[in-house]
Amino acid sequence: MSKVHNFSAGPCILPKEVLEEASQSVLNFNNLDLSILEISHRSKDIIDVVSEAESLVKELLNVPDGYKVVFLQGGASLGFLMTAYNYMKLDGEAAYINTGTWSTKAIEAARGFGEVKVIGSSEDRNFTYIPKGLGVPMSANYLHYTSNNTIFGTQFHKVPVVRCPLICDMSSDIFSREIDVHLYDLIYAGAQKNMGPAGSTVYIVKESGLGKTKRDIPVMLDLQTHIKNESMYNTPPVYSIYVSLLTMRWIKKQGGVAEMGRRNEAKAHLLYHEIDHNPLFYGTVEDLDRSSMNATFKLHDESLSEEFNKMCADARIDGIKGHRSVGGYRASMYNALPIESVQALVDVMKEFAAKKG
Amino acid sequence: MSKVHNFSAGPCILPKEVLEEASQSVLNFNNLDLSILEISHRSKDIIDVVSEAESLVKELLNVPDGYKVVFLQGGASLGFLMTAYNYMKLDGEAAYINTGTWSTKAIEAARGFGEVKVIGSSEDRNFTYIPKGLGVPMSANYLHYTSNNTIFGTQFHKVPVVRCPLICDMSSDIFSREIDVHLYDLIYAGAQKNMGPAGSTVYIVKESGLGKTKRDIPVMLDLQTHIKNESMYNTPPVYSIYVSLLTMRWIKKQGGVAEMGRRNEAKAHLLYHEIDHNPLFYGTVEDLDRSSMNATFKLHDESLSEEFNKMCADARIDGIKGHRSVGGYRASMYNALPIESVQALVDVMKEFAAKKG
Numbered sequence: 083m084s085k086v087h088n089f090s091a092g093p094c095i096l097p098k099e100v101l102e103e104a105s106q107s108v109l110n111f112n113n114l115d116l117s118i119l120e121i122s123h124r125s126k127d128i129i130d131v132v133s134e135a136e137s138l139v140k141e142l143l144n145v146p147d148g149y150k151v152v153f154l155q156g157g158a159s160l161g162f163l164m165t166a167y168n169y170m171k172l173d174g175e176a177a178y179i180n181t182g183t184w185s186t187k188a189i190e191a192a193r194g195f196g197e198v199k200v201i202g203s204s205e206d207r208n209f210t211y212i213p214k215g216l217g218v219p220m221s222a223n224y225l226h227y228t229s230n231n232t233i234f235g236t237q238f239h240k241v242p243v244v245r246c247p248l249i250c251d252m253s254s255d256i257f258s259r260e261i262d263v264h265l266y267d268l269i270y271a272g273a274q275k276n277m278g279p280a281g282s283t284v285y286i287v288k289e290s291g292l293g294k295t296k297r298d299i300p301v302m303l304d305l306q307t308h309i310k311n312e313s314m315y316n317t318p319p320v321y322s323i324y325v326s327l328l329t330m331r332w333i334k335k336q337g338g339v340a341e342m343g344r345r346n347e348a349k350a351h352l353l354y355h356e357i358d359h360n361p362l363f364y365g366t367v368e369d370l371d372r373s374s375m376n377a378t379f380k381l382h383d384e385s386l387s388e389e390f391n392k393m394c395a396d397a398r399i400d401g402i403k404g405h406r407s408v409g410g411y412r413a414s415m416y417n418a419l420p421i422e423s424v425q426a427l428v429d430v431m432k433e434f435a436a437k438k439g
Numbered sequence: 440m441s442k443v444h445n446f447s448a449g450p451c452i453l454p455k456e457v458l459e460e461a462s463q464s465v466l467n468f469n470n471l472d473l474s475i476l477e478i479s480h481r482s483k484d485i486i487d488v489v490s491e492a493e494s495l496v497k498e499l500l501n502v503p504d505g506y507k508v509v510f511l512q513g514g515a516s517l518g519f520l521m522t523a524y525n526y527m528k529l530d531g532e533a534a535y536i537n538t539g540t541w542s543t544k545a546i547e548a549a550r551g552f553g554e555v556k557v558i559g560s561s562e563d564r565n566f567t568y569i570p571k572g573l574g575v576p577m578s579a580n581y582l583h584y585t586s587n588n589t590i591f592g593t594q595f596h597k598v599p600v601v602r603c604p605l606i607c608d609m610s611s612d613i614f615s616r617e618i619d620v621h622l623y624d625l626i627y628a629g630a631q632k633n634m635g636p637a638g639s640t641v642y643i644v645k646e647s648g649l650g651k652t653k654r655d656i657p658v659m660l661d662l663q664t665h666i667k668n669e670s671m672y673n674t675p676p677v678y679s680i681y682v683s684l685l686t687m688r689w690i691k692k693q694g695g696v697a698e699m700g701r702r703n704e705a706k707a708h709l710l711y712h713e714i715d716h717n718p719l720f721y722g723t724v725e726d727l728d729r730s731s732m733n734a735t736f737k738l739h740d741e742s743l744s745e746e747f748n749k750m751c752a753d754a755r756i757d758g759i760k761g762h763r764s765v766g767g768y769r770a771s772m773y774n775a776l777p778i779e780s781v782q783a784l785v786d787v788m789k790e791f792a793a794k795k796g
Contacts, residue, residue: 086472090479093677101474105465108458115443117458119636119682122447122758155512155638159659159673187658194655274674279476281512281638281676298551301544302516316516317631319638320450321678325476398472401479 087423090401091232091376091414092254093274100328100418107324118324123317131324132313138330139284142339143256145263148289152308153282153323158184158253160303161270161283162191165249167303169224169268170195172296177201177222179242182209182231183407184251195297196223208408209234212371222246223295224267230255232275233405235378235412236371241265247291255375256284257333258417259343267291268305275375276342276417278326281319333417342417349415349424350374356428360435362386366408380410390434397430399423444780447758448589448733449611450631452775457685464681475681480674488681489670495687496641499696500613502620505646509665510639510680515541515610517660518627518640519548522606524660526581526625527552528652534558534579536599539566539588540764541608552654553580565765566591569728579603580652581624587612589632590762592735592769593728598622604648612732613641614690615774616700624648625662632732633699633774635683638676690774699774706772706781707731713785717792719743723765737767747791754787756780 088095096104111118112127121128136151145151154160165188170176175197178189181204192198199222202213209231218225224247230237232254242248247267256271263269267288274280285305292306301307307315313323333342354372357365357379366378381387394402404410413427445452453461468475469484478485493508502508511517522545527533532554535546538561549555556579559570566588575582581604587594589611599605604624613628620626624645631637644662658664664672670680690699711729714722714736723735738744751759761767770784 088473088477090477090482093477093479093674095477096474101465101476104476105462108462108465116445116757117453119458119461120445120447120450120452123450123637125447155514155676156517156659157512157673160513163657163659191657191659194657272674279678280480280674281679300520300548300551302513302520302548316514317450317629317637319512319676319679321636322638322676400473 085398087397087399087426088401088419089399089413089415089423089427091405091412092416093280094414094416095418096278096325096329097332097418100325100332103328104325119321123314123320128320131320131327132318135323135327135330136313138327138334139286142330142333143261143263143286145286149263150287150289150309152285152287152305152313153318154285154308154313155282155319157272157280157283158251158270159187161251161285162188164303164305165226165268166192166195167297167299168292168295168305169247169249170295170297171223172196174223174295175199175219175221177218177225177246179203179213179216179225179227180205181212181228181236182234184231184253185228188226188228188251192226201225204236209236210366211368212236212238216242218242218244218246220245224249226250230373230375232376232414234408235367235373235376237373237375239370255373257330257339257342258346258375260339273322273326276329278329279322281322282326284326345421346374346415346417349419349421350377352421352424352428353377353413353415356431360431362435362438363431366410375414375416377413377415378404378408378410380404386438393430393434394427397426399427399430402427442755444754444756444783445758445776446756446770446772446780446784448762448769448771449773450637451771451773453635453682453686454689454775457682457689460685461682476678480671480677485677488677488684489675492680492684492687493670495684495691496643499687499690500618500620500643502643506620507644507646507666509642509644509662509670510675511642511665511670512639512676514629514640515608515627516544518608518642519545521660521662522583522625523549523552524654524656525649525662526604526606526652527654528580529553529654531580531652532556532576532578534575534582534603536560536570536573536582536584537562538569538585538593539591541588541610542585545583545585545608549583558582561593566593567723568725569593569595573599575599575601575603577602581606583607587730587732589733589771591765592724592730592733594730594732596727612730614687614696614699615703615732617696630679630683633686635686636679638679639683641683702778703731703772703774706776706778707734709778709781709785710734710770710772713788717788719792719795720788723767732771732773734770734772735761735765735767737761743795750787750791751784754783756784756787759784
């Protein structure tokens with residue numbers, strides 16, 4: 083039987099060799115005759131996992147000196163709260179760009195900590211574009227944005243230019259392309275897209291940006307706690323970090339983040355080209371702001387959807403149903419998705435157009 | 440080669456059949472031709488996992504009507520903070536019992552939310568006993584305690600009698616014995632002892648106890664958020680919940696929590712009997728307060744430790760080094776540890792005593 087083409091929006095496809103090693107380690111990790119699930123996080127073997135994972139984040143993303151990498155829990159949703167706690171000064175203000183669901187939640191989480199200024203929003207057209215040409219007030223303690231919106235299929239292709247500290251939730255495109263870490267005070271990302279399975283969140287933190295809020299921060303939400311304890315203030319989500327490590331080793335072996343970027347561009351080009359040239363479909367996002375991770379598109383005639391869905395199912399194309407707030411289709415093309423899967427989808431789209439032609 | 444006897448304090452031993460199924464599902468889950476790590480948490484298969492896990496918690500612990508079960512992230516350490524946010528009233532006060540490290544952290548997390556009254560502490564004798572005969576002020580919003588202290592090896596064998604709401608961190612003994620859930624407003628527990636691997640935390644919440652603090656609670660830290668969203672407010676730690684589900688199915692098949700309690704008593708009796716009768720060793724905790732999960736003991740003559748450690752290593756006895764704040768040895772005997780492993784340790788202790796004769 084052919085392999086499933088896994089376009090799931092996240093948790094999402096991971097490389098086959100990663101899954102094989104991840105499966106084996108549940109039975110016997112490092113030839114210890116023990117499962118990775120049943121050994122202490124304080125054992126040398128697990129400390130080595132966490133430490134290598136931190137190093138690989140630094141290596142793959144060219145993280146400069148002065149930054150620390152920690153793995154925490156709670157996903158980006160806890161990151162929204164930790165951002166406000168760690169960076170919004172007492173009686174301070176912060177700027178946010180609203181590109182949909184996740185930004186909206188980040189904004190909600192920051193209210194009550196200070197003045198939240200939404201300096202740009204694409205809500206007026208159901209988040210189908212990235213707001214541009216924005217001015218950040220000089221008084222902002224930071225600017226927060228979401229680099230890729232998984233639900234609407236938009237992506238920042240330029241980093242906002244600011245004088246204040248810059249904070250970015252990169253949950254759905256970290257490791258998918260090269261980035262300039264030195265531009266940021268904080269980057270955080272839930273693992274469950276290009277990094278690994280759900281359950282851990284990576285934080286890349288400029289150390290000199292911390293400790294400036296004059297705010298009492300609960301110990302568990304204070305980034306300094308976790309930096310000081312090297313991700314081990316409390317029991318870390320060992321397995322999620324471990325599978326993230328395996329995935330990062332895979333990225334490195336493939337040629338690193340630059341190579342991932344090339345592959346992701348090629349996949350995105352293949353699919354968007356078909357969306358733009360197939361008479362039955364149209365893309366839902368403005369051309370310049372399309373995401374290379376999540377392509378959102380619709381049928382001009384929605385009554386054809388049942389037939390198209392059936393053809394996709396027959397071709398074992400999985401996970402392309404659009405999010406309920408957009409409708410239509412969403413094809414997520416994370417790092418581990420081979421271009422052959424995108425080709426399979428394109429082939430079905432072509433076949434469908436020919437049939438209806 | 441013989442199996443390793445895994446006395447690790449947590450993350451800790453899990454049943455072999457659980458690990459086998461957990462390993463298989465990383466390759467192919469539910470015959471979907473997809474790994475459990477790479478499918479959406481909103482898919483039917485994963486919703487079913489979370490929902491069955493919630494039901495099994497209720498079934499195994501006889502959770503009465505009016506309680507909800509949710510799986511979150513952040514371990515007990517985030518639970519300390521959520522306790523204060525969700526139960527300490529504005530300008531309120533709360534009572535805590537301090538039995539060591541974890542209680543101490545719970546107490547620290549609550550300060551700043553209101554008046555924290557430590558109504559009992561065993562700190563005076565390095566937490567080697569459980570404080571008793573305590574009076575809880577009528578004005579307390581709740582009493583918080585830790586049912587089992589993993590580090591010092593103490594355990595509450597009676598539930599504190601209170602008129603106020605009762606909150607318990609059961610991270611290291613949940614599912615190890617029968618409990619009366621109706622006595623509690625909140626029980627929470629990190630998964631990584633008797634329930635599953637690190638990365639998820641179960642909360643058993645009396646619904647009528649929530650919403651009484653008049654406090655602004657951040658959305659992510661509000662138990663009502665997670666109850667309303669049935670553990671899916673944000674992406675849950677799928678794999679940790681799944682392995683917890685497999686472990687709970689195993690507990691049920693073995694005869695449930697009552698049977699776990701009988702086995703754990705038998706294991707604890709076997710080891711403590713040896714500790715008390717072997718001339719080379721002594722227990723570090725008061726008899727009545729000894730934990731059936733974690734037995735702490737020392738050599739009278741610490742210069743013998745190297746020789747004893749060598750004998751243990753030869754017998755493949757793993758993970759009995761005591762925590763640095765106690766020293767000596769700690770044998771953790773969670774549900775999945777077979778009595779044969781305890782017997783193996785006892786045999787080595789006997790052999791060592793005979794040798795030193």
